[in-house]
Amino acid sequence: MSTSDALHFDLHSHSTLSDGTLSPETLVRDACAQGVDVLALTDHDVTEGLAEAAVTAAEVGLCLVPGVEISVTWSGVTFHIVGLNIDPEHTGLQAGLAKLRAIRTGRGEEIAQGLEKHGIEGALVGAQAFAAGPILSRTHFARFLVEAGYAKDMRKVFKKFLVHNRPGYVPGEWTTLEEAVGWIRDAGGQAVIAHPARYRISATRLRQFIETFKGCGGVGIEVVSGSHSASDVASMAQYAKRYELLASCGSDYHGPEQSWQKLGRPMPLPKGCVPIWKEWAMDCKKST
Numbered sequence: 001m002s003t004s005d006a007l008h009f010d011l012h013s014h015s016t017l018s019d020g021t022l023s024p025e026t027l028v029r030d031a032c033a034q035g036v037d038v039l040a041l042t043d044h045d046v047t048e049g050l051a052e053a054a055v056t057a058a059e060v061g062l063c064l065v066p067g068v069e070i071s072v073t074w075s076g077v078t079f080h081i082v083g084l085n086i087d088p089e090h091t092g093l094q095a096g097l098a099k100l101r102a103i104r105t106g107r108g109e110e111i112a113q114g115l116e117k118h119g120i121e122g123a124l125v126g127a128q129a130f131a132a133g134p135i136l137s138r139t140h141f142a143r144f145l146v147e148a149g150y151a152k153d154m155r156k157v158f159k160k161f162l163v164h165n166r167p168g169y170v171p172g173e174w175t176t177l178e179e180a181v182g183w184i185r186d187a188g189g190q191a192v193i194a195h196p197a198r199y200r201i202s203a204t205r206l207r208q209f210i211e212t213f214k215g216c217g218g219v220g221i222e223v224v225s226g227s228h229s230a231s232d233v234a235s236m237a238q239y240a241k242r243y244e245l246l247a248s249c250g251s252d253y254h255g256p257e258q259s260w261q262k263l264g265r266p267m268p269l270p271k272g273c274v275p276i277w278k279e280w281a282m283d284c285k286k287s288t
């Protein structure tokens with residue numbers, strides 16, 4: 001493919017290796033069916049789905065961008081940093097991700113203890129039953145709680161449990177922003193701030209975060225995200241311009257159950273944004 005102008009990009013998605021509900025293979029097939037030309041698989045703190053995704057991508061002629069979404073604690077707040085075009089074999093990156101997965105395991109036990117204090121038994125085993133991959137996420141606890149009848153759906157369960165001031169809330173002490181961006185850069189990738197409009201922080205703090213991120217060598221920001229409104233997109237486009245960050249777009253797809261996040265349907269980037277793929281060499285052909 002010689003020009004990226006007409007291509008459809010979805011640069012943020014999850015599979016069963018983290019907290020998505022589709023296998024990497026099915027995710028790639030569905031993305032292709034939705035008209036996605038370039039898909040990034042960005043599982044939370046794990047890259048093990050990329051090999052399977054790459055095999056299917058070659059088969060169907062979709063361009064797969066190897067990615068990851070890294071959990072970060074900055075100033076007491078959890079942020080997510082997406083790494084695009086990483087080398088998943090990089091040992092420094094893998095050592096860092098292994099540390100995060102261990103933190104997740106310990107946090108999972110604390111979440112289950114917190115829920116038990118509120119009379120909810122068996123949450124750890126219940127959540128683990130929903131985790132097909134090597135990470136344990138709040139999403140897996142949420143699915144257990146819905147299945148066990150403690151809440152009606154995924155939106156409601158996150159209002160009642162697992163969030164600040166609610167049963168089962170354990171903040172998690174992740175890695176630093178400096179480390180996360182460093183691992184991505186060392187692995188040859190581009191670091192991108194995930195869903196920047198979703199963090200509950202003031203504009204001043206967000207500006208400080210972006211400045212620190214840039215200082216660490218971060219280069220991109222998700223202007224378009226499945227969890228951004230049209231006005232979020234407009235305001236994040238302003239941040240991208242002001243801080244000379246490359247603009248990314250991704251659905252943050254977790255599977256067909258989350259009807260508000262549609263695979264391969266991110267809004268177009270607003271005019272004036274410099275797309276993160278501007279200098280990517282893309283050659284996605286079907287293998288025979």
Ligand code: AMP
Nearest residue numbers: 019044071136137138139154155158254
């Ligand atoms: P964790 O990284 O284990 O703290 O889990 C965070 C994940 O929970 C996110 O990546 C989302 O997939 C999911 N999540 C957080 N808040 C919500 C929500 N309100 N509704 C649905 N999923 C959510």
Ligand code: MN
Nearest residue numbers: 014019044139
């Ligand atoms: Mn998730």
Ligand code: MN
Nearest residue numbers: 069080194195
């Ligand atoms: Mn995220």
Ligand code: MN
Nearest residue numbers: 012014069252
């Ligand atoms: Mn995500």
